[in-house]
Each structure stands twice: as structure tokens, then as C-alpha cells.
Amino acid sequence: MVIDLNADLGEGFGIWRLGDDLALLDIVTSANVACGFHAGDPVTIRRTCAAAVDRGVAIGAQVSYRDLAHFGRREMDVEPEELCAEVLYQLAAVDGIARAMGGRVSYVKPHGALYNRICRDEAQATAVIEAVADYDPSLPVLTLPGSVVHKVAAAEGVPTVSEAFADRAYTPQGTLVPRREPGAVIHDPDAVPARARQMAVEGSVTAADGSSVPISARSICVHGDTPDAVRLAQGVRDELLAAGVVLQAFT
Template sequence: MTDSVIDLNADLAEGYGRWALTDDEALLSVVTSANVACGFHAGDAATMRRVCEGAAERGVAVGAHVAYQDLAGFGRRDMRLPADELAAEVAYQIGALEVFARAAGTKVAYVKPHGALYNRVVHDEEQAEAVVRGIVLADPRLPVMCLPGSAVLRRAEQAGLDGVTEAFADRAYTEAGTLVPRGTPGAVITDPRKVVEQALALATQGRTTTLDGKPVTVRARSLCLHGDTPGAVELAQRVRTALETAGVRVEARR
């Protein structure tokens, strides 16, 4: 059995100008941690400010959702930046969000890589080290959120940062405990029943199954639902209700 306390996080502020992708207001009423896009894969100054204010009002933890600079590809195109450049860009994004968080009466509580950067720092030691260097440059007290066993969590521990292990209610897993690439059929789980089942298994047993039904262990402190998944608000509501009904306490892990 896992700890009976789990954080529920979602990706928010993923719009730009007049274009909006996530229902930030509705999701902020359900989740306990908000991964706020910092302008590189999505998000703009006004959106970041608005989400920080909403999070502060509801007691939701604010996380910097840092990414490769890729607005056109939504941060999901594979890249590999020079380490110094990546470290500087990570620090830049955290700093930008911190301004709006503090103005709203809260703070940046953790950092979570997004998209292609998230997947790369699971295994790429150099890029993982660069991300950690950027976090330390911005604030050496910030925890890092990523998959259990990932390179970035190892590097974070070496740098004295707290690592927050994360699991996904709406993504399929490989036997290695990594996420099935998005281009693979079934990689994103949209069936509400299956999303709830996986959330409960991850939160209460620390396990789930792969696409072909094999068991895989995934022990995590935080559970993610993507804000851009179809029906994300309803899925989040169902997941939170199911967790609480099962006796799991849902609260932010700061």
C-alpha cells in the first residue's frame, strides 16, 4: 500500500493571448497543485498572473511548468539544448512565474518539466543536470517533480533538492515504468472509468498495468491529470471523488 495521502496536480495556464486550452478556473477547484505554463510552451503574462491569483485564493500549490522554448510545437517536439542555455532558460521561467506568484500572495512551490523536456530528463543525464542547475540558480529550495527513477530526480538529490515522484492517471505505461510515447495508440487514456481505475491503483497500491496488461510498479507522491485531455475537468472531479471515497487524503505535497 502507498501512503494514504496523494497530491493531485494538473497542467494549467496552457493558452496564449486569446487562445485558451485549459479550463483553469474549474480545474483549480479540484486539484491541489497547479503546474503553471511559464511562457515557453504555452502561457503568457496575463494568464500566468490570473492562474496564480486563482491558486492563491483556493490554497492550491503553484508549480513552475518549465519547457523547451517551443510555442509552435506546444513543447512536445524533441530538442536538446546546450546545457548552459537550458539551465538559464529554466531559471528564467521560474523567475517569471515567481513574480506573479508573490504578487498573488503565494510562491512557486516546486518545478515540473513539461512535454519533451520531461521525457528527456528521465534518461538524459546532461539535460537533467542542466535543469537542476537552472532550478538551483532560481531557488535552491525548490523541489523537482518527475517520474520515479528518473535522471533528474537523481541529480536533484545530489544537489540537495527534494524530489517529488509523480504518476499519471491518464497516460499509459511501459514495462520500464516510463510513459508510452504520445504517437502510440492508447498512450493517452480518455475513458473516464479507466482513468479512475488507474488513479486508484496508483494512489492505493503503487502500481498499474501496461498497454498489454503486464503489471508495473509506480510509487508516487503526486498524481497528474493533463489539463488538455478531453473532458479534463470531469475526469479530475471523478478522480478526486473516487480517491476520497477510497479513504485517500488529497492534499498538496510541499
């Protein structure tokens, strides 16, 4: 069993700091670096990329709606051409900084509302995938299993990688419970590692109604902006290693 452990990083902005990026970079194998549209600024991006390169952690561009005020968690109707251009802009910016630091962007992960929207919206999914294809069609895109992104990406020749979320609640349909609903984010330091183990070893997740949902994922995410994110991520890492899982970036 080989699993990638990823986290959202570089989500500070200006004097505002969010999460402990350096501590998380000592735990994860892939870093989803905010590109400046939902969070992140040039200095934060530069520091995060440099620290990831120093630790041998894979760098991903975490592209988003242009929505700093709502942290990219507000669903938006954006014309496909505009969305494609904005994703391309973010990807190119972070990859440029990553290369200056001695690394490169090796995958793309949409953030927040954009992530969820393109799981079901073929028009927006196409816009995102076309941006990736224009920049570098070899870059894999992280998405939920069974999402429309897989079909759209296959048509464009862009690879996809399925991921699961250790700290998010699931519906019986295998989608994420919306953040506005109670219990959508899981904070229990025992439950989160146990769910990661279930995902990796058993290929399933327990949904909010108690049912078991099959899930096949190459990467598991722990959010970097939640309270005790470092503790949760370390717990997930320890649990997976104890289960005999090899932690390795999918790139």
C-alpha cells in the same frame, strides 16, 4: 495515504484558450502553471496564479523547451548552459507573478518533451536541476520514479517528488508510452479514476501490455488540455476520496 493531485494549467496564449483552469483549480491540490515557453502569456499566468492563491492551491512552475509552435512536445537538443538559463528565466518569471498575487512557486515540474528527456538524459537533467539550485534549492522537482533526475538532484541538494499519470499509458518498464503511439493518452472516464486508485492504494499501474508495474508516487497528474479534463479530474478526486486517500499538496 496522502496524495497530491496536480494538473497542467495556464496553457492558453493570447486570445487562444485551452482547458477550464478555474474549474480544475476547484479540484486539484497543485497547479503546474505554464511559464510562457510552451504556452501561457503574462495575463494568463497572472490570472492562473491569482485564482490558485484564492483557492489555496499550490503553484508549480511548469518549465519547458522554448517551443510554442509544438506545445513543448518536440524533443530538442539545447546546450546545457542555454537550457539552464531558460529554465531559470521561466522559474523566476512565474515566481515573481505568483508573489505579486500573494503566493509563490513552491515546486518545479518540467513539461512535455523536456520532462521525458531529463528522465534519461543526465546532461539535460543537470541543466534543469542547476537552474533550480541557482534559484532556490529547496524547491522540489516533480519527476517519474526511477528517473535520472533523482540522482542528479540528490547530488545538488535539490529534493524530488515522484509522480504518476492517471491519464497516460505506461510501458512495462514504467516509462510513459510516447504520445505519437495509439492509446498513449487515456480518455475513458471510468478507466482514469480506476488507474488513479490503483496507483495510490496498490502502488502499481497496469502497463500497455497488461503487465503490472510497481509505482510509488506522492503526486498524481491529470492533464488539463485533454477533452473532458474537468470530468476526468473530478472522477479521480472522487475515486481517491472514496478510497480513503487524503488529498493534500506535497509542498
